[in-house]
């Protein structure tokens with residue numbers, strides 16, 4: 001996997017001050033995408049153990065509330081195993097930091113159906129997530145007043161509550 005950008009002290013992509021990782025590779029090709037260069041799976045830098053160690057260090061301060069995964073597309077089948085390996089490390093070192101992810105796929109129609117690669121990897125990925133912001137960016141539904149999302153079709157999903165109830169439960173601050 002490659003990654004496009006890392007943002008330390010990010011306040012735009014989840015609650016509190018966070019570390020954000022923008023992975024490379026996205027097949028959605030939403031018109032008006034904010035990060036078109038990251039559609040290419042080879043864009044940016046290789047995601048190595050050194051990258052993970054650097055991110056773990058950035059996550060260390062108490063004022064960092066958590067990690068956010070964006071793209072590109074974290075749920076592309078070829079990206080998931082690398083992200084899961086990283087999240088295993090994050091959770092073992094920082095069990096109380098929150099983990100958010102943004103995806104152009106739909107939680108119920110795409111991700112939970114197991115069509116994005118081996119289900120055991122997707123299932124483990126979901127087990128680490130607190131919130132998933134799902135759905136593609138739709139230019140006609142763009143709304144700059146929305147918190148943590150670009151268009152009104154996108155949902156802020158409480159992942160643990162949704163997995164437990166078997167229904168989509170929205171996240172509330």
Ligand code: SF4
Nearest residue numbers: 026029030033072104
């Ligand atoms: S899912 Fe995100 S990164 Fe991918 S094309 Fe849509 S807006 Fe861009």
